[in-house]
Amino acid sequence: xxxxxxxxxxxxxxxxxxxxxxxxxxxxxxxxxxxxxxxxxxxxxxxxxxxxxxxxxxxxxxxxxxxxxxxxxxxxxxxxxxxxxxxxxxxxxxxxxxxxxxxxxxxxxxxxxxxxxxxxxxxxxxxxxxxxxxxxxxxxxxxxxxxxxxxxxxxxxxxxxxxxxxxxxxxxxxxxxxxxxxxxxxxxxxxxxxxxxxxxxxxx
Amino acid sequence: xxxxxxxxxxxxxxxxxxxxxxxxxxxxxxxxxxxxxxxxxxxxxxxxxxxxxxxxxxxxxxxxxxxxxxxxxxxxxxxxxxxxxxxxxxxxxxxxxxxxxxxxxxxxxxxxxxxxxxxxxxxxxxxxxxxxxxxxxxxxxxxxxxxxxxxxxxxxxxxxxxxxxxxxxxxxxxxxxxxxxxxxxxxxxxxxxxxxxxxxxxxxxxxxxxxxxxxxxxxxxxxxxxxxxxxxxxxxxxxxxxxxxxxxxxxxxxxxxxxxxxxxxxxxxxxxxxxxxxxxxxxxxxxxxxxxxxxxxxxxxxxxxxxxxxxxxxxxxxxxxxxxxxxxxxxxxxxxxxxxxxxxxxxxxxxxxxxxxxx
Numbered sequence: 420x421x422x423x424x425x426x427x428x429x430x431x432x433x434x435x436x437x438x439x440x441x442x443x444x445x446x447x448x449x450x451x452x453x454x455x456x457x458x459x460x461x462x463x464x465x466x467x468x469x470x471x472x473x474x475x476x477x478x479x480x481x482x483x484x485x486x487x488x489x490x491x492x493x494x495x496x497x498x499x500x501x502x503x504x505x506x507x508x509x510x511x512x513x514x515x516x517x518x519x520x521x522x523x524x525x526x527x528x529x530x531x532x533x534x535x536x537x538x539x540x541x542x543x544x545x546x547x548x549x550x551x552x553x554x555x556x557x558x559x560x561x562x563x564x565x566x567x568x569x570x571x572x573x574x575x576x577x578x579x580x581x582x583x584x585x586x587x588x589x590x591x592x593x594x595x596x597x598x599x600x601x602x603x604x605x606x607x608x609x610x611x612x613x614x615x616x617x618x619x620x621x622x623x
Numbered sequence: 624x625x626x627x628x629x630x631x632x633x634x635x636x637x638x639x640x641x642x643x644x645x646x647x648x649x650x651x652x653x654x655x656x657x658x659x660x661x662x663x664x665x666x667x668x669x670x671x672x673x674x675x676x677x678x679x680x681x682x683x684x685x686x687x688x689x690x691x692x693x694x695x696x697x698x699x700x701x702x703x704x705x706x707x708x709x710x711x712x713x714x715x716x717x718x719x720x721x722x723x724x725x726x727x728x729x730x731x732x733x734x735x736x737x738x739x740x741x742x743x744x745x746x747x748x749x750x751x752x753x754x755x756x757x758x759x760x761x762x763x764x765x766x767x768x769x770x771x772x773x774x775x776x777x778x779x780x781x782x783x784x785x786x787x788x789x790x791x792x793x794x795x796x797x798x799x800x801x802x803x804x805x806x807x808x809x810x811x812x813x814x815x816x817x818x819x820x821x822x823x824x825x826x827x828x829x830x831x832x833x834x835x836x837x838x839x840x841x842x843x844x845x846x847x848x849x850x851x852x853x854x855x856x857x858x859x860x861x862x863x864x865x866x867x868x869x870x871x872x873x874x875x876x877x878x879x880x881x882x883x884x885x886x887x888x889x890x891x892x893x894x895x896x897x898x899x900x901x902x903x904x905x906x907x908x909x910x911x912x913x914x915x916x917x918x919x920x921x922x923x924x925x926x927x928x929x930x931x932x933x934x935x936x937x938x939x940x941x942x943x944x945x946x947x948x949x950x951x952x953x954x955x956x957x958x959x960x961x962x963x964x965x966x967x968x969x970x971x972x973x974x975x976x977x978x979x980x981x982x
Contacts, residue, residue: 499839499857510715510746512722515782519721522785528662533786534846534971537713539747543972546840552857554838555974556754559715559725559744567743574761579837579861 422576423608426488426601427619428481430457432594437484454480454595461487470531471544472514473590478505478541479548481599482584486549489601493549493582502554502580503542504572506587510538510559513590541588553580563587563598565617572602572611587620598622625760627819627980628830629695630924631688634813634911635670639691644928647936648956652910654797654809661793662785668797670811670912671779680778681716682728684814688774689736692816697825700770704739707768708732711745711755711775712916718780749879749970750838751775752815752919757978759819760835769821775920776814783915784810790846798882798913800906800938801891801952803945805882811912815921831927834979836862841973848886852893854975859897859967862977868963870898873979875935875959877922877966880906881913882940886969891946899965905953909939919968919976926964926980935959 429436433445435457443460445453454476458468461483468479486493493501514535521529534540539557546555554575560567572583582603589596598620602611609615631639635653636646646653653670661667675684693701700706715724725744732742745755752775759771777783787793787810794807823830839861841854849855863870876899878890887906894900907922914921929936937956944952962982969975 498842503840509722510724512724515714515717515721515724518786519782522662522781528785528789530786530789533789536782536786537746537748537971539972539974540845543840543845543974546842546973547845550842552839552842552854555747555840555972556745556758556838557747559746561726561729561741570762570765570767571758574765577765578761578865 422602422611423605424600424602424611424616424619425605425608426485428484428599429621430477430481430595430597437488442484465548472535473595474511474513474538474588475535475541475544477588477595477597478545478586481586481597482545485599485601496581498550499552500581501551502575502583503545504556504568504583504585505542506558506560506567507538507589508561509589511536563620563622565613565620568616569611569613625763625819625821625833625835626823626826626830627817627833628826628828628927629692629818630927631692631695631816632813632921632924633684633688635672636910640924640928644932647910647925648934650939650956652797652939653811654912660784662788667784667793668809669779670809672812677718679719681776682731684776685728685774686731686735688814688816692772692818695827696818700825702737702739705769706772707740707762708738708742708772708774709745709755709759710742711751711773711920712777713746713748713751714777714780714783717782746916747974748972749915749918750968750974750976751916753966753968753976753978754838755920756817756819756833756923757835757976760833763819763821770825771819772816773819773920774814774816775917777812777915777917779810779812792883794882797940798908799940800880800882800908801887801946801950802941803943805884805887805945807883808881809912811914813911813914813917813921815917815924817920817924831930832981834866834868834981836976836978837865838974838976841975843973845973846971848889848969850889852889852896854973855890855893855967855969856896858975859977862979866979868979872963873899873902873965874961875964876902876904877926877964878904878906879967879969880908882908888946891948891950894950895948900948901951903935903951903953905936905938923966926966930961930964930982933958933960
């Protein structure tokens with residue numbers, strides 16, 4: 420069966436778009452940071468959002484935008500049929516540096532920061548928010564590798580998964596770079612191939 | 624058929640798989656009291672590799688194990704474009720480069736071993752190793768590669784020690800998995816490797832069959848296990864069903880068994896739901912400590928050694944049952960035929976994974 424990318428979301432340092440259309444841009448006059456602006460824009464109520472690190476916030480927001488725009492309800496899938504396949508370049512470096520400061524400079528290692536010093540926590544947050552019990556995979560790759568996503572997702576889709584939520588989420592110099600996409604057996608969308616995924620990603 | 628073998632282990636107990644296994648048989652633990660190792664110079668039990676200089680230790684361990692693994696296989700496959708290297712690690716080379724912890728190891732592996740493909744790093748907390756081995760098997764089954772070298776490695780750093788201390792998750796004694804007096808984990812460091820392949824002839828010693836399993840998220844909490852063992856239950860159930868293996872066929876379970884109150888309790892509940900409480904089970908954490916991203920590969924490698932030696936290794940640190948559902952914890956190291964072994968892992972982020980190995 421053919422699989423298609425049915426929805427995708429980009430979040431950069433100043434723009435958030437869905438299926439290539441701009442949803443929101445950074446309001447430089449706002450007192451809120453960019454991710455908080457996006458959280459307000461999303462109209463979701465999920466107080467846990469405020470305790471998440473940036474990687475988890477971005478993953479949570481992007482998966483929320485994808486869900487909200489999805490033609491059918493993702494809840495039509497069984498709770499373990501949506502697999503998460505995420506990757507990035509720098510692992511949890513942004514949170515790692517914060518936690519390191521907590522014991523080197525503040526002299527008090529912060530447990531609230533430590534729990535985010537693993538890159539796969541973003542998938543845990545998405546799984547908790549949606550009650551998804553499916554497969555999870557987090558890979559650290561030197562650069563966005565469309566082959567990796569296609570190869571590994573096909574393995575999952577040929578096994579028990581009916582849909583894959585894929586994501587490349589990096590934070591570089593405190594700015595997000597995220598591309599999150601949903602792959603499923605559908606009637607329409609962009610055919611799930613290495614070339615198409617690479618071109619939709621917008622990543623060189 | 625997918626094969627697994629050529630297991631290699633570098634740990635506080637020794638620098639190869641055979642020496643490590645002899646130490647386990649002799650009931651030797653790699654855990655010792657390290658004066659001043661904790662935050663504010665508190666004394667702490669750790670399983671540290673003796674004389675390991677922390678600078679570039681992650682990269683050095685991986686290069687060393689690649690060299691010793693190459694003695695155990697037809698080493699012409701290492702540079703083949705039909706071979707992939709998967710690294711399983713939580714923190715990689717964080718000690719030297721917190722910004723980009725896997726850059727150095729990738730460069731060293733590609734140039735030093737002339738790899739055809741950039742290694743894939745799998746970083747899924749404590750289930751990384753089991754997930755990495757399953758991924759290796761699945762990629763071979765899908766025809767993407769013929770051979771996958773899986774290396775699990777994590778080293779003990781202040782970063783990880785202080786983090787676990789901040790969570791009050793560290794045991795004041797060497798960890799006691801599944802025991803009623805357990806109070807937490809003991810952290811450890813190790814590097815372990817296996818070869819997964821579709822060809823028996825590339826292994827110098829007999830390989831075993833890898834029956835790849837599945838993973839499942841608890842969807843419950845990012846740093847605490849599910850009270851009902853839901854994710855572990857789902858992962859093991861599906862792993863058994865997928866491979867048409869019945870509970871009665873399992874000779875031994877290498878559990879995760881970190882020694883925390885909640886993890887070990889959760890595992891007992893999942894095993895009960897799976898009908899596996901009568902199967903001999905242990906945790907190797909009493910020997911190696913919790914080696915995080917290395918644990919799944921290390922403990923699978925020990926399982927392979929157990930099968931080679933037809934020997935059950937006792938669960939070190941266990942004396943009195945301490946879970947609400949009693950488990951069949953191995954309390955004595957002894958000979959036993961081992962044909963089918965279940966390996967499980969659970970970790971932060973709600974992950975659970977399992978696999979089977981077979982004679």
